[in-house]
Amino acid sequence: MADPISDLHDAIADAVRGLSGGEVPDLGLERPAQADHGDYATSVAMRLAPVLSRPPREIAEELAAVVGALPGVEAVEVAGPGFLNLRLGADWYRAALAAMLADGADFGRGAPQAGVETLVEFVSANPTGDLTIGSARNAAYGDCVARLLAFTGEPVVREYYFNDAGNQIALFGASLVARRRGEDVPEGGYPGPEVEEIAAALPLADDAPVEEWTRLGIETMMARIRASLERMRVSFDLWTSEQTLHASGAVGAAIERARAEGHVFEQDGATWLRTSAFGDDKDRVLLKADGETTYFAADLAYIDLKFTRGATRAIYVLGADHHGYIQRLKAGAACLGYDPEAVEVLIYQLVTVSGERMGKRRGNVITLDGLVEAIGVDAARYFLVQRSHDQTLDIDLDLAVEESSKNPVYYVQYAHARCASILRKAADEGRLTEGVGAAHVPEGPEAVLVRRLAEWPDIARTAAELRAPHRIVAWAHELAGDFHAFHHDLYVLHEDDDVRAFRLAAVRATAEALARALDLVGVAAPDRM
RNA sequence: GGGUCCGUAGCUCAGUGGAUAGAGCACCAGGCUUCGAACCUGGCGGUCGCACGUUCGAAUCGUGCCGGGCCCGCCA
Incomplete structure (x- = not known):
């Protein structure tokens, strides 16, 4: 693909190579903030000075003679401590414009890379309620990362992993049954309006087995989540259930694999993974004393699955409240014999709404759907990725609802x-x-x-x-x-x-x-x- | 206590070692007889949290402090 700036960069690099006899430091090629510093400027002469043991301005003068003769370069000027300021000519502008138009939608797109496959796992919210504003940031950010990587030529697979086993899911089922009967949800259950809605709508008898309620409830909830994500223009290639990992024996197999690698041990009646050997701050339990698997055991099986399926890199998109998982996941991969560097965890900071933190217990939950209803998909997506993921994000609903030019x-x-x-x-x-x-x-x-x-x-x-x-x-x-x-x-x-x-x-x-x-x-x- | 993210204009935030640190909003003053004024131009506004260090050069890198968010379970 054409890239006029990259071409300019390479031409200057050649000039530098000719002068230095091979050594080419970072050119520091940039668009100066100030107009009289030219259209483009390079600080390469200053970087070269210690290498060549010569004064930067002297190097700059010599470079200027060569760079000034490059096609498209109209004028070169040595300035300050040794900057090379260049002005581009009319022919460069016409050629650059023509090159972009020739590439069209592909301008800037990277060539497809062979031998790599990046798995981006994101959102992955449990199907126990509608997606919250936090998941909305995860969805918007993760989707953008996947799109960006794909644009640069990296083959990307997008995956949603959902927990459909264990205590939380049982509580979800019990909450459905309670709601159908008009009762309060159990301690630690899910009191949200969507649970009530699903409880009323499911074609099940009040006294149907709770397992049935749970199964259909999860199915319904997942369908709601998929619909919300589709409205957000977020799509996935794979939907993977935790239950599947247990049922297929993948969890047990992963533990055995880690054991074969020599990183599993027994203590206090539980089975542990020695993640501390790979940078985690403590070891992690895989099988509890009561014989139940932990959530982390499923995580381990899932890591195994990601790499055995062919991923060369596994990206996780997690909220700041999960930052402690970074070392744990990397160590988990290492305990399975994989390169921990292939696990990349992207942490985004939490979202507040009009200055307040959201929480189901706080009773001020704003959902992804609610946000989209209030400000539309375009504004929602724009606002959610407008700021760095390292920065806590506050969405001012009053402003976002206002459809003014401030937007x-x-x-x-x-x-x-x-x-x-x-x-x-x-x-x-x-x-x-x-x-x-x-x-x-x-x-x-x-x-x-x-x-x-x-x-x-x-x-x-x-x-x-x-x-x-x-x-x-x-x-x-x-x-x-x-x-x-x-x-x-x-x-x-x-x-x-x-x-x-x-x-x-x-x-x-x-x-x-x-x-x-x-x-x-x-x-x-x-x-x- | 440990980990992690943040601290830049009144507010919300950009700024992957470069020259005089930027944008939006807010505030002030201007601009529509041709392509969309949902726009444009100018002004106001800064100890880049503090200190030391690294170097030709630090908002940016390192160390130590100060302040704030989040996390630290045989829960999921």
């Missing part, structure tokens, strides 16, 4: 609709153009816009590497701003064919870029609003 999602979508509108008008008037204009020299706002567009491959790559979809959102917002300014200052459907061709090409490229970016975060890019 940043409209700002970005509006830019896309504007592009579409211009292209419609151009088509209606029969004034569409081919190419990017043979000799048009871009004016300020045009150049700013094209430079922004050219950042995309690096933005996508970095966001994927850092598992940071909020960078996509931030970039889309900046692009929208550059486009609005461009549109405000310059008339696209100019009489001059050359000018019109360049501007229409910029509009097309912007529309595609916004659609691409918004798609990666699961937000629609409407042609009309």
Whole structure:
């Protein structure tokens, strides 16, 4: 795939190699914040100085002579302690624009990688109630990470793991029965309205066996969860049940595998996994003294399943309240003989709503469905990944409900609709153009816009590497701003064919870029609003 | 006590070692006779929690403090 900035980077790297005799440090190629520092700048001369034992400015001067002759580079200037500031020429802008349009929706997409398969397991909420706002963040974030990795060429499998065995599930069944009978749910049960709703709707007699209630209840709850996720545009390739792991003997097999690896021991009547040998702060019980398996035993079997199925990397998306699981899961993999580095746990911080923490016991539960009803899927997804996953997220419901221009999602979508509108008008008037204009020299706002567009491959790559979809959102917002300014200052459907061709090409490229970016975060890019 | 995330403008937050630290909101002042004013332009606003260190250069890396969130079970 074409990448004009990457090409520029490589050309400068070649120049550096010629000067240094092989050594090429990080170029530190970037778009300077300040306009008079050029369109692009590199700090490579300063990085090279200690290596070559020469003054940075002297190195910069020599590099400038070579870099200045590169195609597309109009001017080079040595500045400050040894920065190389370069200004790009009109031919570079036209070529860059043409290259992006040639790639279309694939601009910035990575080549498919062979021999790897990344499993992204996310949401994985137990089917004992509707998805909460916390799961909503998990869904939005995990889905974006999966989309980003796929975009960079990494084969991705998405999986939802659900707990349908054990105490919590039994309590869920008992809660259903109690609700049908008009009673309070048992201690530790599920008092939510959805439980009451399901209890009333299930086609079961009041005195049907509790196992039946549990089975049908879970089925119904899972269907509700799937529907909620579909509305959120979140899909999965695999739905895996914990019960299946027990029934298939996978749990026992995993324990035996760990035992064969020499990491299982008996103590106080229980069976333990020596996770502390691999960085966990304590050992973990697999089989309790009463013979029951722990939840972690199923986790262990699940890790085994992930890798035996062929995953080369297992990503977990968990809330901050599970951060203690990182070492445990990695150690679990190690105890099975897998590389713990292949287990990657992504932790997102908790969500508050209008400053308050949610909790079923607090009686202020806001569900994913509730959020979507209140502000719509686009705004919900945008808000949920707008901030870094490392940052606690507060959703101001009063503001989110307000459908005003304060809502940043409209700002970005509006830019896309504007592009579409211009292209419609151009088509209606029969004034569409081919190419990017043979000799048009871009004016300020045009150049700013094209430079922004050219950042995309690096933005996508970095966001994927850092598992940071909020960078996509931030970039889309900046692009929208550059486009609005461009549109405000310059008339696209100019009489001059050359000018019109360049501007229409910029509009097309912007529309595609916004659609691409918004798609990666699961937000629609409407042609009309 | 240990682990982990956070601390940047009045508020919510960007900023993977670079030059004079940014955006949105709020506030103030402007801008529609052509493509969508759901928009644009300017202004106001900062000890980047504190200290020491690493180096040509630190909001960014290291160490120690201070403050806040979350977690630390033979529960799931």
